[in-house]
Amino acid sequence: MSHLHTAALKAAKLNHLKQLHAQLFQHSLCSDNYWVAQLIKLCTLLHAPPTYVSRVFDSVHQPNVFVFTNILKFYSQLGAHSDVLYLFDKMQKCNVAPDAFVYPILIKASRKWGIVFHAHCIKMGHDWDRFVRNAIMDMYGKFGPLEIARELFDEIPERAVADWNAMISGCWNWGNEVEARSLFDLMPDKNVVTWTAMVTGYSRRKDLENARKYFDQMPERSVVSWNAMLSGYAQNGCAEEVIRLFNEMMSCGVCPDETTWVTVISLCSSHGDASLAEGLVKMINDKGVRLNCFAKTALLDMYAKCGNLAMSRKIFDELGTYKNLVTWNAMISAYARVGDLASARGLFDKVPEKNIISWNSIIAGYAQNGQSKVAIDLFKDMIAKDVLPDEVTMVSVISACGHLGALEFGSWAVNFLEKHQIKLSISGDNALIFMYSKCGNMKDAEKVFQSMDARDVISYNTLITGFAAYGNAIEAVELLWKMKKENIEPDRITYIGVLTACSHGGLLEEGQRIFDSIKDPDSDHYACMVDLLGRNGKLDEAKCLIGSMAMHPHAGVYGSLLHASRVHKRIDLGEFAASKLFEIEPENSGNYVLLSNIYASARRWEDVDRLRGLMTVGGVKKTTGWSWIEHEGEMHKFIVGDRSHERSADIHRVLSETEKKMRLAGYVADKSCVLKDVEEEEMEEMVGTHSEKLAVAFALLVTEPHSVIRVVKNLRICRDCHTAIKIISKMEGREIIVRDNNRFHCFSEGQCSCKDYW
DNA sequence: CTAGGGTTAG
Numbered sequence A: 001m002s003h004l005h006t007a008a009l010k011a012a013k014l015n016h017l018k019q020l021h022a023q024l025f026q027h028s029l030c031s032d033n034y035w036v037a038q039l040i041k042l043c044t045l046l047h048a049p050p051t052y053v054s055r056v057f058d059s060v061h062q063p064n065v066f067v068f069t070n071i072l073k074f075y076s077q078l079g080a081h082s083d084v085l086y087l088f089d090k091m092q093k094c095n096v097a098p099d100a101f102v103y104p105i106l107i108k109a110s111r112k113w114g115i116v117f118h119a120h121c122i123k124m125g126h127d128w129d130r131f132v133r134n135a136i137m138d139m140y141g142k143f144g145p146l147e148i149a150r151e152l153f154d155e156i157p158e159r160a161v162a163d164w165n166a167m168i169s170g171c172w173n174w175g176n177e178v179e180a181r182s183l184f185d186l187m188p189d190k191n192v193v194t195w196t197a198m199v200t201g202y203s204r205r206k207d208l209e210n211a212r213k214y215f216d217q218m219p220e221r222s223v224v225s226w227n228a229m230l231s232g233y234a235q236n237g238c239a240e241e242v243i244r245l246f247n248e249m250m251s252c253g254v255c256p257d258e259t260t261w262v263t264v265i266s267l268c269s270s271h272g273d274a275s276l277a278e279g280l281v282k283m284i285n286d287k288g289v290r291l292n293c294f295a296k297t298a299l300l301d302m303y304a305k306c307g308n309l310a311m312s313r314k315i316f317d318e319l320g321t322y323k324n325l326v327t328w329n330a331m332i333s334a335y336a337r338v339g340d341l342a343s344a345r346g347l348f349d350k351v352p353e354k355n356i357i358s359w360n361s362i363i364a365g366y367a368q369n370g371q372s373k374v375a376i377d378l379f380k381d382m383i384a385k386d387v388l389p390d391e392v393t394m395v396s397v398i399s400a401c402g403h404l405g406a407l408e409f410g411s412w413a414v415n416f417l418e419k420h421q422i423k424l425s426i427s428g429d430n431a432l433i434f435m436y437s438k439c440g441n442m443k444d445a446e447k448v449f450q451s452m453d454a455r456d457v458i459s460y461n462t463l464i465t466g467f468a469a470y471g472n473a474i475e476a477v478e479l480l481w482k483m484k485k486e487n488i489e490p491d492r493i494t495y496i497g498v499l500t501a502c503s504h505g506g507l508l509e510e511g512q513r514i515f516d517s518i519k520d521p522d523s524d525h526y527a528c529m530v531d532l533l534g535r536n537g538k539l540d541e542a543k544c545l546i547g548s549m550a551m552h553p554h555a556g557v558y559g560s561l562l563h564a565s566r567v568h569k570r571i572d573l574g575e576f577a578a579s580k581l582f583e584i585e586p587e588n589s590g591n592y593v594l595l596s597n598i599y600a601s602a603r604r605w606e607d608v609d610r611l612r613g614l615m616t617v618g619g620v621k622k623t624t625g626w627s628w629i630e631h632e633g634e635m636h637k638f639i640v641g642d643r644s645h646e647r648s649a650d651i652h653r654v655l656s657e658t659e660k661k662m663r664l665a666g667y668v669a670d671k672s673c674v675l676k677d678v679e680e681e682e683m684e685e686m687v688g689t690h691s692e693k694l695a696v697a698f699a700l701l702v703t704e705p706h707s708v709i710r711v712v713k714n715l716r717i718c719r720d721c722h723t724a725i726k727i728i729s730k731m732e733g734r735e736i737i738v739r740d741n742n743r744f745h746c747f748s749e750g751q752c753s754c755k756d757y758w
Numbered sequence B: 001c002t003a004g005g006g007t008t009a010g
Helices: A004-028 A033-046 A050-058 A063-079 A081-093 A102-109 A110-124 A130-143 A146-155 A161-171 A176-188 A193-206 A208-217 A223-233 A239-251 A258-270 A274-287 A293-305 A309-322 A325-337 A341-350 A356-368 A372-384 A391-404 A406-417 A427-439 A441-452 A457-472 A473-485 A494-503 A508-517 A523-535 A539-547 A556-567 A571-584 A588-599 A607-616 A647-665 A683-701 A719-732
Strands: A628-629 A636-638 A710-714 A734-739 A744-748
Touching: A004 A050, A033 A050, A033 A063, A050 A063, A063 A081, A063 A102, A081 A309, A102 A130, A110 A130, A130 A146, A130 A161, A146 A161, A161 A176, A161 A193, A176 A193, A193 A208, A193 A223, A208 A223, A223 A258, A239 A258, A239 A356, A258 A274, A258 A293, A274 A293, A293 A309, A293 A325, A309 A325, A325 A341, A325 A356, A341 A356, A356 A372, A356 A391, A372 A406, A391 A406, A391 A427, A406 A427, A427 A441, A427 A457, A441 A457, A457 A473, A457 A494, A457 A636, A473 A494, A473 A508, A494 A508, A494 A523, A508 A523, A523 A539, A523 A556, A539 A556, A539 A571, A556 A588, A571 A588, A588 A607
Parallel strands: A710 A734
Antiparallel strands: A628 A636, A628 A710, A734 A744
C-alpha cells in the first residue's frame, strides 16, 4: 500500500514540478527567491538532474538563505560534497548568513570540514540548536574522535531519541559493542531506528546470530530494517539467507525499495549467478519498478560479472547524464575484467572526476592482463598527479613488480607503504610474498609470511609456489603439513606447487605419496607427476600414468613427457608425446623444436630436416617472447637480434670484450652467448634467444658495475650459459640471481644454488 | 529538518 502511495505522490509531484516551472516562466517569476526555493525543494524530492537544478539556481540574482539551504540539500543528497563546499563559499560571498538549518547539511557534507563547521557554529551561536547539535554529534560519531561525541551527548539536558540513536551508531562505528549495548539497554524510548542500528552493528561485526536476534525481537520493522538484515547476510556471503529473507519480506507485504534492489542485485553479481539474476530482472520488469542510478549501476555490474557485457554497456549508455562516478568505475572494471583494455582505457580517460577507485580499476586491469609495465607507468602517473594510492593500488603494483621481476621498484613501493602508513591486509601481504618469491628473494618472502597474523590458502600457495620455483622442495612440503595443521584446506593450486617443488628438488617418493593423497587430481596434477617421474628417469611409468588418466590429458601432460624424453634421449617416447602435441596444439613451435632437438642429439639429421619442413608446410611460426631486464628501477625490453636499446653500442662492446675474456680464461665461449653473434641457424634458436637475454644483462652489469641486474621472464639456461655466468660472477665478485621459467639460479663466486640443470 | 539500510577496485 505504502509504496503505491509514494509512487503516486512522486508522479503527482513530478507533474506539479513541470506545471510550476511552466507557470513561473509565464509570470517571469524565475528569479523570485520563494519560488526558486520551492522548485529546488521539489527537484531534491524527485531526484532531478543536477544540470537542471543548477540552471534554476543560476536564474536567481540574489539568492537568499532559503534558496541556499535547498540547493545545499540537493547536492548533499547527491553526495556531491565539493559542490556543497563551493556553494557555502558562494553563500558567504553573497553575504548570506547561514542559519541553524544550513549547518546540519554542511556538517554532514565532508569529514574534512566537519570540525571547521563545528567551530563556525559556536561562533555564530548555533551550537545550542538541537538539530545542529545532533549533526555535530553524528559527525564525531562517524569520523571521530568518539569521545567528543560522548561529551556532547552527556551535556545534553533532554536527550531526544535521535541523540541516543546517533550515539549508538557512533559506538558501533568505532567497534564499541559493549557501549552500544549498554546505551541501548539504558535508552528509555527506543524506536525502529534504534533497533535497526543494533542489527547493522552486529552485522558489521559479522555476528549474524545477534543481528538476527535483534531483528526478530523488533517491535516493528521498516524497509530499512529489512535492508539492514539483508545486507548483513549479503556482506557475509550468505546468499541463500538473503534470498530466503527477501522472499519472506515480499510475503510479509513489505515493498522492496531501491536499496533493497541494490542489495539483492549486488548479491547476484558477487555470486556470478546468472539464473538468479535473470529471475530478479524478470521480477523488476513485472512489477514495473523504476530503478535509480545506484540500482542501475548494481545491475550494470551484475550483467558484467555474469558475462553479458553488451547489456552492461546498454545500461551505461541509457543512464546518460544520470550516471555517477561509481557507474563509470563499474564499466571500466567490466571492460578490464574481460581484457578489453582499449575500451577500459578509453572510458578511464573520459571520466570527469577520477577517484582512487577509477585509478585502481584501470591499474588492476593492466596488471591482471599481462601488461605489468603499463600498470606501473600508470601508477607513476598517479603519483605525479598527487593522487594518494591506497592498499588496493599497492596490491596491483606490488604484484606487477613481481611479474616483471622488478625488485628495485618493488622495494621502492614497500618504502612508500611505510612512508604513507598504508596498512596491508592479507591480500596485500600475499602480493608481497608473490613479489619477493618471483624476484628470488625467498628470505623476505618468508619474513612477510611469518609476520602475518592470519594467513589464507593463497598465502600458503604463493609461498609454496615460490619455494617450488627456487627448488626448495623440503620447505614446500613442510608448508603443506603446516597449513593442514592450521586447518587451512589445500586446493588444487597448493598441490601443483608442492608437486612442482618435489619435481625440482628431486623428492620422488614424497611427491608420489602426496600425489596419491590428492582426492580429485586434474590434468595439471598429472602433468606435474609426469614431470616428476620423467626427471627421475622413470619415463615408462610416466607413460603408464598418462594411460591411466580418467580425463583427456592436456598439452602440459604430454609436454612434460616430451621434455623428459629429450633429457633422457628417449626418441620413442619423444615421438609419442610430440605426435599428441601436434594434434592438441599444432601452432606451438616449441614442440617441433624440442622434438628436433631430440633427433639432433641422436644425430638423426634427416629427421631434423623433415621436422623443419613440417613447420614450414604447417605455417608454424616461431614465437619469440620479449625479455625484460630491470636496471636501476627502469625496465628494459629486448628481443632476439634487437639493437633498439639506446645503449646498444655499449652493450655490444662489452659483450665482445666479455667473449674475449672468456676465451682467455680457457673457456670455449659459446657464440650463442654473445649478442652480436646470434644467428638463426640450426637448432641454436632456442639457446640463442635465451642466452641473449643473459648476455644483455651481463653487459649492463659490466657497464654499470654498481647496479643490480635481474634477468626475468622466458629464460631457460643451457650448460654453456652456466659457464658464462660462473666466469662473470667470479670476475665481478658479486651475486647474480637468474630466473628461468621454473626456478631460480643464484650465482656467486662461481657457485650455483641449483643442484641439477638442463 | 535530526538518527537506521545501498552501487565500483584487490
